[in-house]
Amino acid sequence: MALKKSDLYSSLWKSADELRGGMDASQYKDYVLTLLFVKYVSDKAKSDPYSLIEVPEGGSFDDLVALKGAPDIGEKMNIAIRRLAEANDLQGVINNADFDDPNKLGEGKAMQDRLTNLVSIFQDIDFTGSRAEGDDLLGDAYEYLMRHFATESGKSKGQFYTPAEVSRIMAQVLEIPKDAPRSTTVYDPTCGSGSLLIKVADSAPNGLSIYGQEKDNATWALSRMNMILHGNETHDIRQGDTLSDPKFLKGEQLQTFDYFVANPPFSVKTWKNGFDKEYGRFDGFAEPPEKNGDYAFLLHMVKSLKSDGRGAVILPHGVLFRGNTEAAIREELIRRGLIKAIIGLPANLFYGTGIPACIIVIDKKEAASRTGIFMIDASKGFEKDGAKNRLRPRDMRKIIDTYLAGEEVERYARMVPLSEISDAKNNHNLNIPRYIDTSEPEDIQDLEAHLKGGIPNRDLDALGEYWDAFPNLRDELFRPLREGYSELTVEPEQVTKVIEESEDVKALTSTVSKAVEDWWNSHRGQLEAIDSQTRPQQLIEDLGDDLLEKFRGRPLISEYSVYEQLMSYWNDTMHDDVTLIVGSGWVDAAQPREARITGYDNKKKPKYESADLVFGTGVKAQRWVTDLIPPALIIDRYFADEKAELDRLTAEQERISQELQEHIEEHAVEEGLLWEAVNDAGGVKVKDARDRLKTAKLEDAEADEIAALNTVIKLFTAETAAKKSVKDGMLQLDTKVIATYAKLSEEEIRELVTSDKWQTVVAGRFASEVDTATFQLIRRIQELGKRYDETVDDLDAELEDLQKKVAVHLADMGIQ
Template sequence: MALKKSDLYSSVWKSADELRGGMDASQYKDYVLTLLFVKYVSDKAKSDPYSLIEVPEGGSFDDLVALKGATDIGEKMNIAIRRLAEANDLQGVINNADFDDPNKLGEGKAMQDRLTNLVSIFQDIDFTGSRAEGDDLLGDAYEYLMRHFATESGKSKGQFYTPAEVSRIMAQVLEIPKDAPRSTTVYDPTCGSGSLLIKVADSAPNGLSIYGQEKDNATWALSRMNMILHGNETHNIQQGDTLADPKFLKGEQLQTFDYFVANPPFSVKTWKNGFDKEYGRFDGFAEPPEKNGDYAFLLHMVKSLKSDGRGAVILPHGVLFRGNTEAQIREELIKRGLIKAIIGLPANLFYGTGIPACIIVIDKKEATSRTGIFMIDASKGFEKDGAKNRLRPRDMRKIIDTYLAGEEVERYARMVPLSEISDTKNNYNLNIPRYIDTSEPEDIQDLEAHLKGGIPNRDLDALGEYWDAFPNLRDELFRPLREGYSELTVEPDQVAKVIEESEDVKTFTSTVSKAVEDWWSSHRGQLEAIDSQTRPQELIEDLGDDLLEKFRGRPLISEYSVYEQLMSYWNDTMHDDVTLIVGAGWVEAAQPREARITGYDNKKKPKYEVADLVFGTGVKAQRWVTDLIPPALIIDRYFAEEKAELDRLTAEQERISQELQEYIEEHVVEEGLLWEAVNDDGGVKVGDARKRLKEARAEAAEAEEIAALNHVVKLFTAETAAKKAIKEAISELDKKILATYVKLGETEVCDLVIGEKWSGVIRSKIDTSIHSIVQALIRRTETAGGRYRSTLDSLQSEADKLQSEVKAHLEKMGVI
């Protein structure tokens, strides 16, 4: 069975759990990532005789497995990993973590058990086919760990990781040609764990020549491992302080590169420590302020860029508007035409800081002829993800599409002329809100409408996007009242009914559904052709690009909201499904597998992953997991009659249970017919009823009590029989379901997965988007209709009426 992304993630994160308590996240990541590295290169060496990583005798993961349970496991693991490091010139890279440290791993038996469990977790993962699957599962797992470690490391130690979503945007804004040769260079002077560089290299079909420098030694080691795990064995990542000791030189000058990307530490106050040589980085510019290193890093990158090069850097928003020396540097950059674009990002995206940041795109190629700076304000497009914010697929795609098109989007993007930036009002201030107003139009109250009633036509005109999509609906809902004002044609509580039953809405829904159907049908052949050569990332790019095109320009429904539905399902489920099919084939991927043991309880009993089909109980139970085709699809396709019978049995059991509950509640009151059968909990169970029935008969109790007890015992018996019938029906149905999986051919599997599972969920998600649009119109129409419903005259009349009624009551009471 192929390796699923979610299974890999679960396993590697579980390995981190084995180390919790002994150290913080910034430390235990070194242990986990080291083992991930050793396991991967060992598996790769077995399957690839041309692997660039040599796995020596005594330095493989199998050698670590052989140490499980040994009293000196920590010491021997250190030796094995050191052998691997020495064979590949990776000393100080993969052997930094001390597996024999009792302060972090415990002493004696505690260390022995912890390391044995840690090795066992990775032992069950097989990486031999990960590259053949055409998808970077391992790299994604490494990044998954990085994100979690960064989250848990806190502000001071989480800066080694740039969120993958931001990295993908930066890779695209560089606009690297598809035919760029592998000799094309990309440079990151503050490369951290290297993920940003890797994303850029992955965006070039032929790959790129990677150069990077990282100050922190442990993070430098992470980046070296990251490169190898992502298949970039040939790279040049140096360790040292870029500003004080740049490693990439050409004689006495800085080496230059075709592209750069960077996410330098924000506003470093100690950037001048050890800084004794400028290397021409500040030629023509003011020297950056001593207590803020943002522009020091930026000017280093500008100097390290070839005359026709392009780069993208993440910096805090302050660089766009801070004054004094930084204002002088900013003005000179603008005058030289070096800044091509600025993309404002949401706050709280980055680990180590919550402040908002921006991407600044530097482009030397057309600098002299540049007449404007393209600005995007993407600060409002995100979702909450725990304590941080995160860009959604729709947010990333909208930024990239808008940037590449270079077209103005209202309240989102525009090309700002340099003449506007340099005028006396702005004076080279690049703060994005100066040039793009993202605020929503104010909701204006109409005084005349409050006085005389009616809905201002301008409020209805503001809903123009809805009337474009539903051309007849405005006339169905509103009619003229007087010049400039309208009124509802229906009562406010009928608005929802009129809109939902409108032919325009039905036509719109049908049109969208037809577009989705056409899009899905056009890719049916491509999906059926998924095999071992399929690259999942290319597949989803094809699907996503075409879906965007199908919905681009349609009224009311955003192509990005539809795209988000596809991508969220891809990330949650479909990518795992495709990975399984690529690795095992359609038929094999559809077969149930035995549930895996996920751990053990305090009594050493195994705990299993959630199973879809279970036969028996306890440790002897058979537990089956159906990764690709859920049992519900098998039932709907092949066992409709059995399902109908099961539904009938369930309904009958629920009827009996309800009748039993109601009967008990009716007669457990004090002195009621079942009062003598009430237990200490205030209820009646079958044992209580039978015991009291026996006593009542012996006591020759009243016939009504005996009859009631007989009836309640009968209901209990009927309920038990009904539950037993359901359990037997479920068991029989489950047996039939399990037997059916074995009989499925490739055609049936394709039809179930593509035609029902994938298609059904995606359609349902897009239908939800349509429903949200309709509900939004209902709310806005009800608001418009209700806001001016009570005029000043009607309110005055109501007040007069109430005053008269109060006066009348007071007169009757003799008060006045």
């Protein structure tokens, strides 16, 4: 069975759990990532005779497996990993973790068991086919671990990871030509774990020549492993402080590159430590302030860029508006036309800081003729992800599309002329809110409407996107009242019914459904043709690009909202499905498999992953997992009659159970007909009823009690029989279902997956966008209707009426 992304993630995080307690997350990442590396290169060497990584005898993962349970397992693991490092000139890269450290791994048996369990977790993972072309499953898993390590490490130790979403945006804004040769260079002077460089290289079909420098030795080692895991074995990543000891030199000058990307540490106060040579980095610029290194890094990158090069760097927003020396540097950058674009990002995206940051795009090629800076304010597009914010697929795609189009988007993006930036008012201040107003229009209370009634036409006109989508609906809901005001034709409570039953809404729903069907059908052949050569990432890019085109310009339904629905389903389910099919083929991927043991409870009984079909109980039960085709799809297509009968039996059982419950609740009360049958727990069981019936007959009890007891016993008996019928029906249906999988043809499997599963879910998600839009319209109209429902005169009249009633009551009480 091919390796699913979700299963790989689960296994890797379980390996981290083995290490918790003895060390900080910033330390146990070294152990997990080292074993990840050894397992991956060992599997790759078995399947790829041209692998650039040599796995020597005594230095493979199989050698680690042979050490399981050994009393000296830690010492021998260190030796095996060192052999692998020495064979590939990776000393100090993959052998930094000490597997024989009792302070971190425990002593004696504790270390032995912990390392044995750790090796076992990786032993169960098969990376042989994990790198389907164009879809780096292993690299994604590495990023998954890095993200979680960054989260758990906290502020001081999270700087080694840049969120993948931001990395993808930066890779796209570089606009690297599709035909760029592999000799094209990309450079990151503060490369951390290398994620930015990898994303840029992956965006170029032919790959790129990667260069980077990283100050921290441990993080440098991570970047080296990361490069190899991502298939970039020929990288050139060097260790050292970029500002005080740049490693990429050409004579006495800095080496230059075609592109750069970077996420340098924000506002470093010690950047001048060891700094004794400029290498021309500040030529024509003021020297950056001693206590803030943001512009020192930026000017280093500018100097390291070829005369026609382009780069993207993440910096804190302060670089856009801080004064003094930084203002002078910013003015010179603007004067030279070096800044092509600025993209404002949401706050709290990055590990290590919560402050908002921006992407600054540097472009030397067209600097001399540049007349403006393209600005995007993307600060409001994100979702909460635990303690951090995270860019959604829709947010990333909107940023990229807007940047590449270079077109103005209201309250989001505009091309700001250099003349406006440099005028007396702005004086080279690049703070984005100066140029883009992202504030939503204020919801103004209309005094005349409160006095005289009616809904202001201004508020209705503001709903223009809805009236464009529903051209007749406004006239259905409103009629003119007086100049500038309208009134509802129905009560606010009836607005929902009118809108939901509107022909306009039905027409939009039908149009969206048809667009989805056309889009899906245009890719059906591509989906049904998935095989071992399919590149999953290319597949979803094709689907996503075409979906955006199909919905671009449509009223009310944003192309990015449906894109988000597609990408969410892809990430949750469809990617794993496609990976299974690519790795195993349609038929094998569709077959049920036995549920895996995930651990053991305190009594050493096994715990299993969630199963879709279970036959029997306890340890002897047969548990089956259906990764690709859930049983419900088989039932709906092949056993609809059996399912209908089971539903009927279930409904009948629920009816009997409800009747039984109501009978007991009515009569099992003090002095009730079933009171003598109530047990010590306060309830009535069938045995209680039978025992009381026997006694009641001997006591010649009243006929009503006898009848009530007979009724409850009859209902208990009927419920038991009904439950057995349901259980038998479920077993019969499940038996038919499990037998059906092996009989399915490849054509039937394709139809079940592409139509019954994928298309149905995607179409339902897209339809929910129409529901969401209509709900928002309903809520707004009801709000306006209730806001102006009562005028001041109405309230005065109501007050006068209440005063009269109070006067009457007072008079009745003799109070004048």
